[in-house]
Amino acid sequence: MADPAFPVILPQGVDGIVVRFADRLSDAANRAALAFHAGLRAAPPPGMAESAPALASVFLRYDPGATRFETLAAELRDRLAREDFHAAPPPPDRRLWTVPAVFGGADAPGLAQAAEAAGLSPADAVRDLTARPVRVLAIGFAPGQPYLGELPPCWGIPRLPDLIQVPEGALVLAIRQLVLFANPSPTGWTHIARTAFRPFRPEADDPFALRPGDEMRFRAVERAEFEELAGEPEAGATCEALP
Amino acid sequence: MSALLVHAAGPQVTVQDLGRPGYLALGLSRGGAADRLALLEAAALLDAAPGQAVLEMAGMGGTFEAAEPTRIALTGAPMRAKLGKRPLPWNATHRIAPGEHLTIGPAEAGSYGYLAFAGGIATEKVMESRSAHLAARIGRPLGAGDRLPLGKDPAPDTAPRRLAVPDRFHGGEVRIVPGGQTAMFSEAERARFAATAFTRDTRGNRQGVRLAFEGAPFGTEGARSVLSEIIAPGDIQMTGEGTPFVLLPECQTTGGYPRIGTVFPEDLPRVAQAAPGAPIRFAFLKSEAASAAWRSEAEQLAALKAATQPLLRDPRDIPDLLGYQLISGATAGETE
Numbered sequence A: 001m002a003d004p005a006f007p008v009i010l011p012q013g014v015d016g017i018v019v020r021f022a023d024r025l026s027d028a029a030n031r032a033a034l035a036f037h038a039g040l041r042a043a044p045p046p047g048m049a050e051s052a053p054a055l056a057s058v059f060l061r062y063d064p065g066a067t068r069f070e071t072l073a074a075e076l077r078d079r080l081a082r083e084d085f086h087a088a089p090p091p092p093d094r095r096l097w098t099v100p101a102v103f104g105g106a107d108a109p110g111l112a113q114a115a116e117a118a119g120l121s122p123a124d125a126v127r128d129l130t131a132r133p134v135r136v137l138a139i140g141f142a143p144g145q146p147y148l149g150e151l152p153p154c155w156g157i158p159r160l161p162d163l164i165q166v167p168e169g170a171l172v173l174a175i176r177q178l179v180l181f182a183n184p185s186p187t188g189w190t191h192i193a194r195t196a197f198r199p200f201r202p203e204a205d206d207p208f209a210l211r212p213g214d215e216m217r218f219r220a221v222e223r224a225e226f227e228e229l230a231g232e233p234e235a236g237a238t239c240e241a242l243p
Numbered sequence B: 001m002s003a004l005l006v007h008a009a010g011p012q013v014t015v016q017d018l019g020r021p022g023y024l025a026l027g028l029s030r031g032g033a034a035d036r037l038a039l040l041e042a043a044a045l046l047d048a049a050p051g052q053a054v055l056e057m058a059g060m061g062g063t064f065e066a067a068e069p070t071r072i073a074l075t076g077a078p079m080r081a082k083l084g085k086r087p088l089p090w091n092a093t094h095r096i097a098p099g100e101h102l103t104i105g106p107a108e109a110g111s112y113g114y115l116a117f118a119g120g121i122a123t124e125k126v127m128e129s130r131s132a133h134l135a136a137r138i139g140r141p142l143g144a145g146d147r148l149p150l151g152k153d154p155a156p157d158t159a160p161r162r163l164a165v166p167d168r169f170h171g172g173e174v175r176i177v178p179g180g181q182t183a184m185f186s187e188a189e190r191a192r193f194a195a196t197a198f199t200r201d202t203r204g205n206r207q208g209v210r211l212a213f214e215g216a217p218f219g220t221e222g223a224r225s226v227l228s229e230i231i232a233p234g235d236i237q238m239t240g241e242g243t244p245f246v247l248l249p250e251c252q253t254t255g256g257y258p259r260i261g262t263v264f265p266e267d268l269p270r271v272a273q274a275a276p277g278a279p280i281r282f283a284f285l286k287s288e289a290a291s292a293a294w295r296s297e298a299e300q301l302a303a304l305k306a307a308t309q310p311l312l313r314d315p316r317d318i319p320d321l322l323g324y325q326l327i328s329g330a331t332a333g334e335t336e
Helices: A027-042 A069-082 A111-118 A122-130 A223-229 B036-046 B187-195 B265-273 B287-293 B297-307
Strands: A008-012 A016-020 A048-053 A057-062 A095-103 A134-139 A146-149 A164-166 A170-174 A177-180 A185-187 A190-194 A215-220 A238-241 B002-009 B013-016 B054-058 B060-066 B070-076 B079-083 B086-088 B092-096 B102-107 B112-117 B147-150 B172-177 B198-205 B208-212 B235-238 B244-247 B259-263 B279-284
Touching (some): A008 A069, A027 A048, A057 A069, A111 A190, A122 A190, A122 A215, A170 A185, B036 B070, B036 B092, B036 B112, B036 B297, B172 B265, B187 B279, B198 B279, B259 B265
Antiparallel strands (some): A008 A016, A016 A057, A095 A190, A095 A238, A134 A146, A134 A215, A164 A185, B002 B060, B002 B147, B013 B054, B054 B060, B060 B102, B070 B092, B070 B112, B079 B102, B172 B259, B208 B244, B235 B244
16 A cells, blocks of 8 residues: 655755655555656656666656756656556566576675574575565666565564675675675675676676666576586576566 | 877876766766866866866876877866976966976865866767776776877967866855755754864765764764665765765765755865865755756856956966966865
């Protein structure tokens, strides 16, 4: 059930607008943000420079020389009134990436801890995390870097107070989400698996492997297979179009 | 095609233009020059396009040479510049010839100095821009031995020009505009924010600068962290320790710290240029006042072009030039 206090349209600085669908993450609010963003891209309102979806909101940057906040806000209110974005279908042209991952071990020492917090054995934890695809809820923080979810409620484990350093390709978990790090980063999330996936390839024709709304599924592999796959295209990851 | 030879370079000399807008949805911040106004000033002085790539020199310059005669412009944080032994005034254009060594020393005030060439730096574009974005691992700092392609100066014999530039290199007052999370801070907290004398902390880079201050941490009425939203250069995040952090061009694109406001775009260069210890105060602008004050970069450039003047006297005739003119002087910021 959508919260009647939302969506809200707020100015952000002198050339930005935030459309907020919720103040906490839910599947419906994320779908709404992705669908609203897809609509803006397909038919940009006059003066819009850029649109970007976050977990449960959409940010619009506009040209204050071409339009005003009030004009744009009225147009956005119209769009919100015409369509229930919470019930909108997923954005078009989505893809599913299947990505080999080494769970636990020396490469990802947080797996046992995360499994225990979720009330699962490490083996059951890996089975659960690889049982189904997860959606790219948003891309952000670093180029191409996906926030994935939403995981079942047992994975609602908190962020840790102390930051650890993780390498690029690290898969980390907290608050019912996964993040696959594009760059070596400090993080308070728990490091559960290692991948060779590169979300950002500045040298490529399409530098971004993922779009918001795409899906990823992790395939558990042993260290030896992971190392063999290192020589394969995409290090063994595959990509297919979603219907 | 001419070339720029780098004989020596400070630790953070990078190629920058106006950046890569349009990739926010995919996690890449705009990047580009930390002080965009300096690029507009260089374009005005050289009568060139504002999107041309220049060298951004953080804190320290280097020694450079051009393979063909060209005009250059020196803008942004004033640095001690010499052509051979001859001192060059800042905020001006100069003609340089092959064989002449252009030496640019440390910043005398501010953080980011710029060296622009009339024909622009012509390195390969990555995603429609030549800007190094080190946080995204695009490009790299330059070093001795680097040779970069340089566009030809269309009019190398044009007489040098100068521009009188109001000081933005010692901190000072910065206008901010409310945003979607400003209301999370109580009115009292916002008033305290606007009344606080901040200084630019030693921690800062092209991703953002931390501000130091005396007094209690700034807090919101709710939680310290909120659901991540899109963030952009100019936004002022209140970090977990209650300290403001102003985002700059290489910032992350999503963030879960509450933002008390966003720096008015024309004032962001003042924040980027503030050296460690420089004083900064914030003044809230109402949305209507901000809209009325907003000028496009094209409008700013037109005004700068109209303000350029001939560099009348040969700098060789003015031995005390560096202390003499061109960089307009004392500021409110210095005396606070």
